[in-house]
Amino acid sequence: xxxxxxxxxxxxxxxxxxxxxxxxxxxxxxxxxxxxxxxxxxxxxxxxxxxxxxxxxxxxxxxxxxxxxxxxxxxxxxxxxxxxxxxxxxxxxxxxxxxxxxxxxxxxxxxxxxxxxxxxxxxxxxxxxxxxxxxxxxxxxxxxxxxxxxxxxxxxxxxxxxxxxxxxxxxxxxxxxxxxxxxxxxxxxxxxxxxxxxxxxxxxxxxxxxxxxxxxxxxxxxxxxxxxxxxxxxx
Numbered sequence: 001x002x003x004x005x006x007x008x009x010x011x012x013x014x015x016x017x018x019x020x021x022x023x024x025x026x027x028x029x030x031x032x033x034x035x036x037x038x039x040x041x042x043x044x045x046x047x048x049x050x051x052x053x054x055x056x057x058x059x060x061x062x063x064x065x066x067x068x069x070x071x072x073x074x075x076x077x078x079x080x081x082x083x084x085x086x087x088x089x090x091x092x093x094x095x096x097x098x099x100x101x102x103x104x105x106x107x108x109x110x111x112x113x114x115x116x117x118x119x120x121x122x123x124x125x126x127x128x129x130x131x132x133x134x135x136x137x138x139x140x141x142x143x144x145x146x147x148x149x150x151x152x153x154x155x156x157x158x159x160x161x162x163x164x165x166x167x168x169x170x171x172x173x174x175x176x177x178x179x180x181x182x183x184x185x186x187x188x189x190x191x192x193x194x195x196x197x198x199x200x201x202x203x204x205x206x207x208x209x210x211x212x213x214x215x216x217x218x219x220x221x222x223x224x225x226x227x228x229x230x231x232x233x234x235x
Contacts, residue, residue, distance in 0.1 A: 001026075001028065002022075002025070002026040002027035002028055003022075003027045003028070003071040003072055003213075004027070004028050004030075004063065004064075004067040004068045004069060004070050004071050004072070005019075005022045005027045005028065005029045005030070005067075005070070005071070005072040005073075005074070005213075006029075006030045006031075006032070006059075006060070006063050006070045006072070006073050006074070006107075006111070007019045007022070007029065007030070007031045007032070007074040007076055008031075008032045008048070008050055008074070008075050008076050008077035008103070008107055009031075009032065009033070009076040009077030009078060010029075010030075010031025010032060010033065010038060010043065010045075010074075010076065011031055011033035011035075011036055011037060011038040011045065012036075012038070012176070012177055013174075013176030013177055013178060013202060014076060014126060014171060014174060014176060014202045014205050014206070015031065015074075015076040015077070015126075016031070016038055016039075016040075016202070017202035017203050017205065017206040018074050018076060018126075018202075018205070018206045018209050018210075019031045019038065019040075019043050020040065020043075020206070021203070021206035021207065021209065021210045022072070022210060022213070023040070023042060023043060025210065027072070028044075028066070028067035028068070029043050029044065029067075030043075030044040030045075030046055030059070030062070030063035030066065030067060030070075031043050031044070031045055031046070032045075032046050032047070032048035032050070032059050032077065033045055033046075033047060033048070034047065034048070034049050034077075044062075044063065044066050044067065046058075046059045046062045046063065047059075050077045050099060050103030050104075050106055050107060051098050051099055051102070051103055053106060056103075056106045056107055056110055057110065060107075060110050060111070064114070069114030069115075069117070069118055070111050070114055070115070071114070071115065071118065071120060071121055071122065072121070072122045072123075072124075072213045073107060073108065073111040073121075073122070073123045073124070074124045074126065074209055074213075075103070075104040075107050075108060075123070075124070075125045075126060076126040077099065077100075077103055077107075078099060078100040078103075078126070078144075078145075079095070079096055079099045079100065079178075080096070080138070080141050080178060081095060081096050081140060081141070082137035082138055082141070083137055083140075084136065084137050085139050088139060088140065092140055093139070093140040093143075095140075096140040096141055096144050097140060097143065097144045097147075099144075100141070100144035100145060101143075101144040101145075101147045101148065101151070104125055104148060104151065105151065108123055108125075108151070108155065108166075111123065112155075112159060112164065115159070115162070115164050116159070116162055116164070119162060119163055120162075120163045120164065121159070121162075121163070121164035121165070122164070122165055122212065122213040122217075123152070123155060123164065123165065123166040123167070124166075124167055124168075124169060124209050124212050124213060125148045125151065125152050125166070125167070125168045125169070126168075126169055126171065126205075126209075127145040127146075127148045127149070127168045127169065127170045127171075127224075128141070128142075128145045128170055128171060129170050129171065129172045129173075129226065129228045129231050129232040130142045130145055131145035131146040131148065131149065131170060132146070132170065132224075132232050132235035133231065133232045133235050145170075148168050149168055149224060151166075152166040152167060152168045152222060153166075153222040156221040156222035157222070160221055163218070165212070165217065165218065165220060165221035166221055166222065167212045167217075167220060167221060167222070167223045167224075167225060168223070168224045168225065169205060169208055169209055169212070169225050169227060170224055170225065170226045170227065170228060170232060171200065171205045171227050171228060172194065172199075172200055172226070172227065172228025172229055172231040172232065173187075173190050173191075173194065173199050173200065173228070173229075173231065174199065174200040174201065174202055174204075174205060175199050176202060187199075190231075193231060194228070194229040194230060194231050195229060195230030195231075195233070196229030196230055197229075198229065199229075200227060200228065200229060204227055205227045208225055208227050212225065
């Protein structure tokens, strides 16, 4: 029957690629989305805004009713709101942190309930190379993603004895809807800094996430795994 997997923000981009990777391995997959459902009918889609606690609770309840207790959590839901610091208002900062970091706390806290009872679990947080490298205009985004490191490592220490792992994946530049509006000039500048000489693919991130959720990765916890073509090397 596979495992019960929940992927937040799993209706497009990296989240959808992750959801498909688990589905193709025989797992039962629930994805959360704020608006449009994923194009795949065999993924259970649940409307959920991770900034709303009641919606998080409802999403987990729906996943549990359909697929059983959540055994694998992938916290992927996130937003960007790029503004240079001199022009960044507090709402720019707090909105991004509330979604990306506090939202991750909410879903992780809810997921560990069933993981502790079941004596097994996998938590994978989708961060960003910006968390370790920084990026102009992304004080809010980089802070929210960097916070995932401390969160995952604290969870790893709290939950490791219960066969629950917590790891962080740091994608580099992966062309998706979230960065579709970036100029060709900016893309060329980023590409020039990537040792691999190309942009990444969502499927490459998904493969890393799937490995971290496997039995083979049982002795990996509290780790930061870059999937960035070398963009963040040295950080």
